[in-house]
Amino acid sequence: MKSSRGSWGPQPAYAYSLVLLGALLFGSLLGAQDSNRKILKQVEPDYPHVLKKMEIGGIVRLRVTIKADGTVQSSEVLGGNPILATEAQKAVAQWKFAPAAAASTAEVKILFDPHK
Numbered sequence: 772m773k774s775s776r777g778s779w780g781p782q783p784a785y786a787y788s789l790v791l792l793g794a795l796l797f798g799s800l801l802g803a804q805d806s807n808r809k810i811l812k813q814v815e816p817d818y819p820h821v822l823k824k825m826e827i828g829g830i831v832r833l834r835v836t837i838k839a840d841g842t843v844q845s846s847e848v849l850g851g852n853p854i855l856a857t858e859a860q861k862a863v864a865q866w867k868f869a870p871a872a873a874a875s876t877a878e879v880k881i882l883f884d885p886h887k
Contacts, residue, residue: 807877808837808841808868808869808871808875808877809868809869810866810867810868810869811841811867811868811869812865812866812867813866814862814863814865814866815862816855816858816859816861816862816863816881816883817858817861817862818855818858818883818885819854819855819858822852822855822883822885823883823885824885825885826885826886827852827855827885828855828882828883828884828885828886829851829852829855829882829883830850830851830880830881830882830883831848831850831851831852831855831856831859831880831881831883832848832849832850832851832878832879832880833846833847833848833849833856833859833860833863833878833879833880833881834846834847834849834876834877834879835863835866835876835877835878835879836874836875836876837868837871837874837875837876837877838874839870839871839872839873839874840870841867841868841869841870841871842867842868843863843864843865843866843868844874846860846863846864846879848860849878852883855881855883858883859883862881863879863881
């Protein structure tokens with residue numbers, strides 16, 4: 772009698788190696804994410820006068836890539852008003868974070884409050 776194997780039967784050794792490699796890579800990517808780096812220098816964004824006058828505000832979310840030396844390499848808008856996001860990116864580009872052993876990323880939220 773012939774035995775048939777389902778899709779859950781024994782897999783070749785390389786498949787297990789690929790799973791292990793994927794887990795290691797994923798773990799190292801998670802290690803590169805460091806949202807707890809201390810901000811040493813924080814520049815406030817310019818609030819466009821027209822938007823403030825019209826009481827248009829909100830939160831801009833950015834993903835910031837920080838070099839090992841603490842300077843900002845780049846930022847990506849995750850959400851918020853596009854005009855306010857541009858001003859937030861200009862400000863964050865001037866921020867300085869605490870140095871670390873490697874580059875990392877952090878999510879930054881910037882509040883634009885027209886009542887302040």
